[in-house]
Amino acid sequence: MDVAIVGLGMHPFGRTPTMSGLEQGAAAARSALADAGTDFKRMEFAFGGSQDSGNADSLVNLLGLTGLQFTNVANGCATGGSSLNAAYSAIKSGQYDVGLVVGFDKHDRGAFNPKPADWGLDDWYGETGLMLTTQYFGMKIQRYMHDHGISRETLIRVAEKAFRNGSLTPTAWRQTALSWEEIENAPMVSEPLNKYMFCSPAEGGCALIVCRADIAQEFHPRPVYLKTAVVRSRNYGSFEVFSPSQPPEVANSPTVTASQAAFELAGVGPEDIDVAQLQDTEVGAEIMHMAENGFCEHGEQEKWLAEGVTELTGRLPVNTDGGCLANGEPVGASGLRQVHEICVQLRGDGGARQVAGEPKVGYTHVYGAPGISGVNILAR
Amino acid sequence: MSSEKPLHEGLFSWPSASPTLLGSRCMDCGEHAFPSQDSCRACSRQNMAPADLGSEGTLWTWTIQSFMPKTPYHTDETPETFAPYGVGYVELASGLKVESRLRENTPDKLQIGMPMKLEIIPMRKDDNGADLVTFQFCSAEELG
Ligand SMILES: [Zn+2]
Numbered sequence: 001m002d003v004a005i006v007g008l009g010m011h012p013f014g015r016t017p018t019m020s021g022l023e024q025g026a027a028a029a030r031s032a033l034a035d036a037g038t039d040f041k042r043m044e045f046a047f048g049g050s051q052d053s054g055n056a057d058s059l060v061n062l063l064g065l066t067g068l069q070f071t072n073v074a075n076g077c078a079t080g081g082s083s084l085n086a087a088y089s090a091i092k093s094g095q096y097d098v099g100l101v102v103g104f105d106k107h108d109r110g111a112f113n114p115k116p117a118d119w120g121l122d123d124w125y126g127e128t129g130l131m132l133t134t135q136y137f138g139m140k141i142q143r144y145m146h147d148h149g150i151s152r153e154t155l156i157r158v159a160e161k162a163f164r165n166g167s168l169t170p171t172a173w174r175q176t177a178l179s180w181e182e183i184e185n186a187p188m189v190s191e192p193l194n195k196y197m198f199c200s201p202a203e204g205g206c207a208l209i210v211c212r213a214d215i216a217q218e219f220h221p222r223p224v225y226l227k228t229a230v231v232r233s234r235n236y237g238s239f240e241v242f243s244p245s246q247p248p249e250v251a252n253s254p255t256v257t258a259s260q261a262a263f264e265l266a267g268v269g270p271e272d273i274d275v276a277q278l279q280d281t282e283v284g285a286e287i288m289h290m291a292e293n294g295f296c297e298h299g300e301q302e303k304w305l306a307e308g309v310t311e312l313t314g315r316l317p318v319n320t321d322g323g324c325l326a327n328g329e330p331v332g333a334s335g336l337r338q339v340h341e342i343c344v345q346l347r348g349d350g351g352a353r354q355v356a357g358e359p360k361v362g363y364t365h366v367y368g369a370p371g372i373s374g375v376n377i378l379a380r
Numbered sequence: 381m382s383s384e385k386p387l388h389e390g391l392f393s394w395p396s397a398s399p400t401l402l403g404s405r406c407m408d409c410g411e412h413a414f415p416s417q418d419s420c421r422a423c424s425r426q427n428m429a430p431a432d433l434g435s436e437g438t439l440w441t442w443t444i445q446s447f448m449p450k451t452p453y454h455t456d457e458t459p460e461t462f463a464p465y466g467v468g469y470v471e472l473a474s475g476l477k478v479e480s481r482l483r484e485n486t487p488d489k490l491q492i493g494m495p496m497k498l499e500i501i502p503m504r505k506d507d508n509g510a511d512l513v514t515f516q517f518c519s520a521e522e523l524g
Contacts (some may be wrong), residue, residue: 124388129465
């Protein structure tokens with residue numbers, strides 16, 4: 001049985017001081033149910049997660065105690081991707097007809113504050129100042145720029161695009177476009193990445209209603225079909241965050257393995273994708289993920305960005321809603337926001353940021369610590 | 381030297397006139413680990429032996445920590461006395477790349493591929509006033 005997405009819901013990303021993370025999740029769920037023209041009683045199952053805002057299944061206190069199967073998912077940055085993956089399997093297997101996928105979060109201001117012990121590391125690693133994700137991102141793109149001839153201008157172009165797209169997205173956190181000079185001269189965080197090249201922890205909620213493809217029209221006239229949902233973890237040798245040492249051989253990242261599996265399962269290739277969401281925790285990530293997901297060769301990003309291939313008007317628009325850079329990253333909701341945006345684009349509802357040419361096939365990629373990637377391929 | 385203690389035991393030989401990094405090596409598949417481990421990340425077997433990883437290598441990648449980190453960072457610095465530090469991976473003779481603080485803290489002094497050398501530096505004082513020391517790398521040229 002094929003799987004359709006028939007309801008899209010979002011509580012705007014950014015800061016909502018008056019609402020808890022859970023309440024933002026409930027708001028997103030209600031708006032997804034309304035979009036699908038249905039109600040919570042009709043949901044047979046739910047998969048949901050948040051990193052810092054409590055148990056997702058507490059949502060039933062706000063949405064209704066209907067006795068449905070509600071499973072909490074906790075998989076770091078891939079929480080949304082893993083929830084959707086589980087819902088995909090639940091429908092695909094024939095177990096259920098229709099259900100809810102929901103993610104939400106509300107993080108403190110400033111960077112995440114990881115503890116060495118939670119990552120299997122001794123205290124010295126954090127005490128001596130190595131326990132910062134920003135360092136890892138700086139070091140990964142630094143090596144990549146060296147190996148593949150990526151310039152600092154290309155980093156700036158990615159940030160510029162993100163905030164420009166964010167300015168066209170009513171639910172985005174950052175809705176002000178930034179000039180080249182503003183980005184170029186921002187305070188340095190971790191060479192070569194500066195303040196406007198990183199996304200920030202944020203708040204928000206996102207929800208999707210998924211159902212059997214053959215009943216999709218009951219809920220929405222323009223269903224989007226989830227062709228495949230794949231999650232992969234890291235292999236030995238993959239260069240990942242919080243690693244006191246790295247083996248001699250650099251292995252393919254989990255993004256490469258998830259992407260290859262997704263294309264194979266969906267029976268399409270990178271050339272078939274009309275619009276994509278690629279994890280952009282920082283600008284270097286978007287650049288590297290263009291190649292790791294198979295859309296271009298390593299190093300080709302330099303030309304692609306200069307020619308505007310990934311702009312709204314380009315051949316492969318990437319992060320049309322401004323991505324993590326413009327939306328911030330409420331961990332539990334972030335991966336679902338990517339799917340939400342692709343569905344909006346495939347429905348043709350993108351408004352000022354709608355990509356031209358009536359896109360038919362979309363792609364989402366989420367990546368996070370400690371080396372986990374989720375890829376979805378969607379089509380109308 | 382008697383008033384200097386390693387911040388964490390087993391990372392490097394100490395006390396020593398020429399300290400080296402200490403790790404482990406899998407006796408089955410040959411892969412190295414740092415810090416030392418009881419099991420192998422490559423083949424998952426548990427047949428590891430101590431390994432001296434040496435004190436020299438080349439810089440594989442780098443960045444600069446430009447602001448004072450929050451906890452768990454733990455030194456005697458204050459935001460006013462904090463000095464930016466480099467962070468990088470240094471590729472050792474075995475091919476293993478070890479993450480380390482770097483003495484160099486400006487982009488003009490750091491270049492991928494440059495030769496690097498281990499040094500032992502004080503991080504903070506313990507309750508008895510003894511220096512707790514850790515490892516970092518610096519340019520091999522600068523040390524002379
Ligand atoms: Zn082994």
